[in-house]
Amino acid sequence: MMPSRAVLGGGSSNNKVKYSRLAADEDGYIDLQFKRSxxxxxxxxIALATFLFVVGALLIIIGSLLLAKYIKVEHPDxxxxxxxxxxxxxxxGFYHLRIAYYASKGYxxxxYDDIPDFGD
Known part of the structure; x- marks a missing residue:
């Protein structure tokens, strides 16, 4: 048989939480809850985006030089x-660096919430 809960009648309360009424001119909100952290x-x-940007730029430059035949290569394919x-x-890399730059300037x-942070 399961134990039953005791129901207290009247206005007596078993907990020790104290409540207070809000003033009539307050709407229940405080300014602190709307402040942005x-x-x-x-x-x-941002470091990973910088790395991707630099490596990608180098590969594009090298590929362009290979395509223009400034760098001799055995296999042009x-x-x-x-x-x-x-x-x-x-x-x-460019996309995330652009977001980081504009976020740092306050545009x-x-x-920074638009950049994934790897769970840090």
């Missing part, structure tokens, strides 16, 4: 993949 800067994500990989690495619509 300072932004958390995702340093690891390998120049296009270097360019494609360079573009695929460059674009996310409206940009924040």
């Amino acid at each position: 300072p932004p958390k800067v995702p340093y690891k994500a 390998r120049t296009i993949p270097v360019l494609i990989i360079g573009v695929l690495v460059f674009l996310p 409206r619509g940009y924040s």
Whole structure:
């Protein structure tokens, strides 16, 4: 058989929580709950974006030089993949660095929350 709960009648309360009435002119909100906390800067994500940006730019430059035949190569069919990989690495790095730059300057619509922070 399960134990039953005791129901207390009347106005007596078993807990020790004290309540107070709000003043008639207050709406129940305080200014502190609407204050924004300072932004958390995702340093690891910005470092990764910088790395991707630099590596992608180097691969694009090297691929362009290979395609223009300024660099002699034995297998010229390998120049296009270097360019494609360079573009695929460059674009996310550029995108996240642009967001980080605009967020650091305080532009409206940009924040560090748009950059993934790897769970830091």
